[in-house]
Amino acid sequence: MLVRIAEIPIQISCNDSEFFFTRLAAYQLKDEDIQPRMILRSSVCEEITLPEGELIGKIKAINLKKTTDGRFFYYGVNRDNQVVSLTIYDPEYQLVEIKQIASRKHSIFSLTDFEYMYTGLAFSNRLAVEGGLILHASSLTYKGQGIAFSAISGTGKSTHTGLWEKHLDHVQIINDDKPAVRFVDNKPMLYGTPWSGKTDLNNNICAPFSALVFLEQSQENSIKRMTPADAYFDMASEVARPSCDEALGIQMLDIMERLLESVPIYKLRCNISREAVQTVYEEVIGGKMP
Amino acid sequence: MKILSGYMLREVGGESIVVPVGSRTVDLRGIIKLNDTAAFLWEKLQDECTRQELVSAMLDEYDVDEETATNDVGRFIESLEQNNLLEKSSGKTDN
Numbered sequence: 001m002l003v004r005i006a007e008i009p010i011q012i013s014c015n016d017s018e019f020f021f022t023r024l025a026a027y028q029l030k031d032e033d034i035q036p037r038m039i040l041r042s043s044v045c046e047e048i049t050l051p052e053g054e055l056i057g058k059i060k061a062i063n064l065k066k067t068t069d070g071r072f073f074y075y076g077v078n079r080d081n082q083v084v085s086l087t088i089y090d091p092e093y094q095l096v097e098i099k100q101i102a103s104r105k106h107s108i109f110s111l112t113d114f115e116y117m118y119t120g121l122a123f124s125n126r127l128a129v130e131g132g133l134i135l136h137a138s139s140l141t142y143k144g145q146g147i148a149f150s151a152i153s154g155t156g157k158s159t160h161t162g163l164w165e166k167h168l169d170h171v172q173i174i175n176d177d178k179p180a181v182r183f184v185d186n187k188p189m190l191y192g193t194p195w196s197g198k199t200d201l202n203n204n205i206c207a208p209f210s211a212l213v214f215l216e217q218s219q220e221n222s223i224k225r226m227t228p229a230d231a232y233f234d235m236a237s238e239v240a241r242p243s244c245d246e247a248l249g250i251q252m253l254d255i256m257e258r259l260l261e262s263v264p265i266y267k268l269r270c271n272i273s274r275e276a277v278q279t280v281y282e283e284v285i286g287g288k289m290p
Numbered sequence: 291m292k293i294l295s296g297y298m299l300r301e302v303g304g305e306s307i308v309v310p311v312g313s314r315t316v317d318l319r320g321i322i323k324l325n326d327t328a329a330f331l332w333e334k335l336q337d338e339c340t341r342q343e344l345v346s347a348m349l350d351e352y353d354v355d356e357e358t359a360t361n362d363v364g365r366f367i368e369s370l371e372q373n374n375l376l377e378k379s380s381g382k383t384d385n
Contacts, residue, residue: 059313228303229323236309236321246312250298253309257302 002036003027006127006180006191006206011036014119015044015100016112023194026204038126042098042115048083050075059243074244078104087118091247093126120178120195124240128248132182133255136238137212139179139190140164142171146190146207147284148179149268150238151215158199160215160270163277168290176201181209181259188262209263211284218269221279226267228260234267235260291367292377293335299324308332322373327352331366335376341367 003010003024014020053065053073064074073088086099098118100111109117124134137150138157142164149157157177164171177197179190188209196202214226214234226234235256241249266283270276281289296314300307306329310320324332327348334347341363348359370376 057313227305229305229307232302232307232309232323233321241315243313243315249311249315253298253300253311257300260302 002029002032002034003194004029004034005123005193005204006132006182007184008038008123008126008130009034009036010038010040010123010126012040012119014042014115016115019112019116020119020194023200026192026202027194037130038093038123039095040098040119040122041096042100042119044100044102044111046102048075048086048099048101050083050086051088057244062244064244072244085114085118087122089122089125092129093122096122096126098122116195120193121240121242123193123195125242125245125248127180127182128252128255130182131255132180133239133252133259134178134193134195135181135212136177136240137179138176139174140171141174141190141205141207142168143285144207145210145285146174147211147213147280148181148190148209149213149215150234152237155215155217156272157215158201159272160276163272163274167274167277168281172203172205173201174203174205174207181255183258183262188259209259211266211280212259212263213266213268213280213284216267216269217271219271221268221270221273221276223266223268223279223283226265228257228265231260231265232256291335291340292338293332293370294375294377297375299329299332299336306332320375327362328366331363335370 001012003012005027051067053067055063056066057064062074066072071088071090073086075083075086078084084101084104089096100114104111135148135150137148138161139148140161149160151157174190174192175196176199178193178195180193181188181190189206190209191206192203194202239256241252268280278289296310296312297308298311300309306324308322310317314320330351331344334344344363345359
């Protein structure tokens, strides 16, 4: 299946094709002549044979190895030392292959859950190579402006964007959990992606990135601008940087800093009310909320 | 003494931030905002150097007296030690 996500044409194939087809349908490219910039293959097999490779790093339980033809791979093992998952990639993430064994058991996640997470991570890495990043945020567009609400899980990102939908007309969710950010003509843009966390609330749309709002629960509503340096702390928790790829991790810092310096950033302390939306509206959109 | 590897000094919006990279990426407590003096000392400590060398470097760079420089260096090293950001001493003392 050929899709385009945040401007990246991707040839993608997955094990749970039914699940992925639903999520990817809105991103599908009809024109099969477009050359993909990424090939992403995820499959499930009976047994995984590891390629030959030299150990180049150890991050917690993960072994990172390099093959003789310059690709990298890391894998996970279960208690019986059986390889349960494998990811092989080139330094540019143009070809990423993910494998899992059919008998893999996990107390929380299914094979499809893992497939969803691994493909999302691979996409995030390719996006970083192209100068963009994935932000852990619920994001919407209103009056042509893209606003992302970011916070640690459980704070109420989706609850807050839900309030925008409830109290205003013409609000559209870009992505409820993980929008992509990339620069077009030096301007930051927010893009929908099919990876949207627990919900499948995402749309294949993009909007100029007008404001990044970090949420905190509070009895009272208040909003204030943050300096890029102060926002660094919040931002670093909400951008997944690859610990297996130091060079790409550093490149992501460049992208994060570019974003921090080009998008107005706010700290919103809010409750669950119309007034919470109004507080952001007056500061970010300007004027009186209809 | 020397700063532990795996941390990078970054600049954003005119301010200095230390960020863990590579295998230390997950250590979010490792993000630190530094003032100008601290950023200056951090840069020096990316290579092996002694407490006295730091004090001398500060006297060269800033218009401060030796006592102030010594105190500033002492406080900075103490906070690095508290946050386990210095390489384990090679046995050589340089106090």
